[in-house]
Amino acid sequence: MGKTGTAAEIELEISDVSGQKVFSVANAPVANTVGELIQEVLGKMGLPRQDSGGAPLSYQARLEREGRHLHASERIGDALESRDRLTLQPNIDAGLA
Amino acid sequence: MFAENGTELGTVAVKRDWEPLYEFTRLHFLRRGELALDGDGGASVLPVWDGSVGEPYCRGYRMEIAQPGRRPVALEFPNRHFRDFARTVASAFVEERRLAEGERFTYLVVAQQAPLEPRDDGGLQIKSIASRTLIREGSLDGFLARATTHDAIDQGNLPVFVAAEVLEQARSQTRCQEGTETGGILIGSLWHDARSCEIFAEITAQIPAEHTAGTAVKLTFTPQTWAAADAALRLRGRGETYLGYWHSHPVRAWCKAKNCTLESQRVCRLARDFFSADDEAVMRAAFPRAWCVGIVANDTAFADVTFSMFGNLEGTMQARGFYILGEGSNGT
Numbered sequence: 001m002g003k004t005g006t007a008a009e010i011e012l013e014i015s016d017v018s019g020q021k022v023f024s025v026a027n028a029p030v031a032n033t034v035g036e037l038i039q040e041v042l043g044k045m046g047l048p049r050q051d052s053g054g055a056p057l058s059y060q061a062r063l064e065r066e067g068r069h070l071h072a073s074e075r076i077g078d079a080l081e082s083r084d085r086l087t088l089q090p091n092i093d094a095g096l097a
Numbered sequence: 098m099f100a101e102n103g104t105e106l107g108t109v110a111v112k113r114d115w116e117p118l119y120e121f122t123r124l125h126f127l128r129r130g131e132l133a134l135d136g137d138g139g140a141s142v143l144p145v146w147d148g149s150v151g152e153p154y155c156r157g158y159r160m161e162i163a164q165p166g167r168r169p170v171a172l173e174f175p176n177r178h179f180r181d182f183a184r185t186v187a188s189a190f191v192e193e194r195r196l197a198e199g200e201r202f203t204y205l206v207v208a209q210q211a212p213l214e215p216r217d218d219g220g221l222q223i224k225s226i227a228s229r230t231l232i233r234e235g236s237l238d239g240f241l242a243r244a245t246t247h248d249a250i251d252q253g254n255l256p257v258f259v260a261a262e263v264l265e266q267a268r269s270q271t272r273c274q275e276g277t278e279t280g281g282i283l284i285g286s287l288w289h290d291a292r293s294c295e296i297f298a299e300i301t302a303q304i305p306a307e308h309t310a311g312t313a314v315k316l317t318f319t320p321q322t323w324a325a326a327d328a329a330l331r332l333r334g335r336g337e338t339y340l341g342y343w344h345s346h347p348v349r350a351w352c353k354a355k356n357c358t359l360e361s362q363r364v365c366r367l368a369r370d371f372f373s374a375d376d377e378a379v380m381r382a383a384f385p386r387a388w389c390v391g392i393v394a395n396d397t398a399f400a401d402v403t404f405s406m407f408g409n410l411e412g413t414m415q416a417r418g419f420y421i422l423g424e425g426s427n428g429t
Contacts, residue, residue, distance in 0.1 A: 013226070014223075015228070016382075016383070016385065017323050017339070017382070017383040017384070018338070018339040018383060018384050018385070018386060018389065019228065019229060019230070019338070019339065020228050020230050020338065020339070020385075020386045021225070021228065021385060021386070022225070022226050022227070022228045022229070023223050023224060023225055023226065024223065024224055024226045025221050025222065025223045026221075026222040026223070026224075027221060027222050028221065037221075040220065040221055041221065041223060044221070044223045045223075046116045046119075046385065047382060047385070048114070048116075048378065048381050048382050051375070051378050052373075052374035052375050052377065052378040053374075057382060059320075060320035062320065062323075062324055062327075067324075069320055069321075069324070087323070087327070089320035089323040089324065090318070090320070090323075090382045090383065091317065091318070091319050091320060092317070092318050092378060092379050092382050092383070093315050093316065093317050093318075093375050093378075093379075094278065094280065094315070094316045094318070094342075094344045094373075094375055094376045094379045095278070095314050095315035095316060095373060095375040095376070096314040096315065096346075096351070096367075096373055096375070097314075097315075097373055097374060097375045
């Protein structure tokens with residue numbers, strides 16, 4: 001069981017685009033990257049990993065405190081503070097397919 | 098699955114995304130006051146055994162949502178929900194020559210105990226928390242008195258009201274981008290009618306989608322699109338929430354490319370009430386709640402721009418009617 005509030009982990013709040021599905025993460029490892037965090041939370045938030053054709057969907061995490069999209073390679077411990085709010089925003093097509 | 102003569106063709110594990118059905122079930126009970134907005138404690142899909150042949154044969158299935166401290170709520174669904182999946186499997190059987198082209202087939206649904214998932218002690222501790230979605234109190238009758246209907250209204254659907262101005266802006270934007278898909282984000286309010294216990298949605302405005310890439314057959318929403326919409330929503334400062342998105346279908350361009358006659362365009366399934374798998378995927382990824390809707394602006398060569406609305410009905414996006422409000426509505 002992970003421990004909340006240790007230096008190795010921080011607490012985060014993550015929502016979908018609509019802001020209507022909001023989740024708290026109690027133990028985001030500061031050594032992990034933002035990309036790893038996104039991949040781990042998608043399924044737990046009930047968000048799709050693939051588009052309608054089965055291709056991987058790309059999401060970016062937007063950090064509300066700074067109003068910017070984080071790079072997938074950024075370390076959680078470098079970019080985020082405890083209780084930061086992130087929004088997962090996909091790159092996705094509407095279309096004829 | 099079985100061939101017409103009763104020969105067994107094979108058994109295939111169902112692949113299905115249950116999340117939209119969970120959202121539909123959740124809204125169903127929210128609308129009846131039987132589930133709190135943030136009161137669900139997890140969902141399960143359970144078999145409903147066939148009364149005559151029994152386990153493991155199903156006559157349907159049910160989506161059950163647990164509530165802390167209260168009895169769970171559950172909604173039953175029929176086996177016909179697996180019809181599209183069965184058709185897909187049948188097509189594969191035809192390719193494998195297990196089934197003849199055009200041959201009829203039947204299918205039975207069986208359920209088996211899911212393997213227990215290993216305890217996840219090392220992963221993220223993540224839990225759903227109360228969203229910031231606001232539900233306002235208002236009179237549904239008051240809205241209905243000021244509204245006109247667009248397409249047939251199914252009384253079972255969540256009532257959705259759209260400001261006429263939203264449609265006018267979408268029509269204008271569609272004309273300006275003729276031949277290219279364009280779109281916007283729908284915003285507004287969720288309302289609760291205390292007398293009927295009903296929930297309904299009011300789309301008050303659309304935010305033109307910026308930072309998109311549009312072609313004749315595709316509209317790409319980027320992370321920058323959502324960020325710009327967030328900024329616009331905050332700037333408005335009216336406590337509105339997201340209620341879906343709209344986009345155009347430049348049918349006239351599609352038909353022109355295929356040299357379709359005007360007669361064939363009039364009866365083309367793409368000309369009206371067409372919501373593609375890609376369109377549905379945008380709803381799934383960005384607006385998963387069942388109160389959210391998609392609007393398509395149909396731009397055809399034979400008529401002015403028309404609108405079709407799609408909403409989550411039993412877990413799939415289906416065409417539905419809606420109400421149009423004139424200018425000056427304040428929902429009270």
